[in-house]
Amino acid sequence: xxxxxxxxxxxxxxxxxxxxxxxxxxxxxxxxxxxxxxxxxxxxxxxxxxxxxxxxxxxxxxxxxxxxxxxxxxxxxxxxxxx
Amino acid sequence: xxxxxxxxxxxxxxxxxxxxxxxxxxxxxxxxxxxxxxxxxxxxxxxxxxxxxxxxxxxxxxxxxxxxxxxxxxxxxxxxxxx
Numbered sequence: 001x002x003x004x005x006x007x008x009x010x011x012x013x014x015x016x017x018x019x020x021x022x023x024x025x026x027x028x029x030x031x032x033x034x035x036x037x038x039x040x041x042x043x044x045x046x047x048x049x050x051x052x053x054x055x056x057x058x059x060x061x062x063x064x065x066x067x068x069x070x071x072x073x074x075x076x077x078x079x080x081x082x083x
Numbered sequence: 084x085x086x087x088x089x090x091x092x093x094x095x096x097x098x099x100x101x102x103x104x105x106x107x108x109x110x111x112x113x114x115x116x117x118x119x120x121x122x123x124x125x126x127x128x129x130x131x132x133x134x135x136x137x138x139x140x141x142x143x144x145x146x147x148x149x150x151x152x153x154x155x156x157x158x159x160x161x162x163x164x165x166x
Contacts, residue, residue, distance in 0.1 A: 039166045040166075043161050077126055081123070
C-alpha cells in the first residue's frame, strides 16, 4: 500500500458539510479500488482541498475521485513521511 | 490555534534522512512563534513536500520555514477537516 496526497482547486466558499458530503461520496466507493481516503483539509478562502489517501496506485485514487465527481490530475505519491 | 497546510516544490530526489533533517530545523525553532509542525510528506519524484502545522497565523508558519532555510509562499489555512 502506498500513500498519496492529492490537491483540488476551485472549492472557494465550500462549507464543512459540503466537504463532508463530497468526502462521503469517496468513502462510499473507495473499497472498490482498494483505496482509503484518511483525511481531507479545506481552505475555503483559496478553494484548495488536500486529501490524504492510501491505495494501490495513483490511478486508483484518481478513478475514485473521478467517479465521486471531483476529479483532479494532481495526485502525489508521498513515499516519505516525518513527524 | 489554526491549522495550516503548506506546499514546497523542488525537493526532487530528497531522501528520508534529508527530509528528517529539514523538518528538525523547523522543530528546533517553531516554539518561538507558537507554531508546531505536526507532519510532513514528501514525493521525491515530483519534489513536492506537504507540511501540516498548527499555529497562530500563516505568517508565523512562513517565518519558521524562512528561518529554517526552506521558505514557501504557499501556505493555506485549512479551517475545515474531515476524516
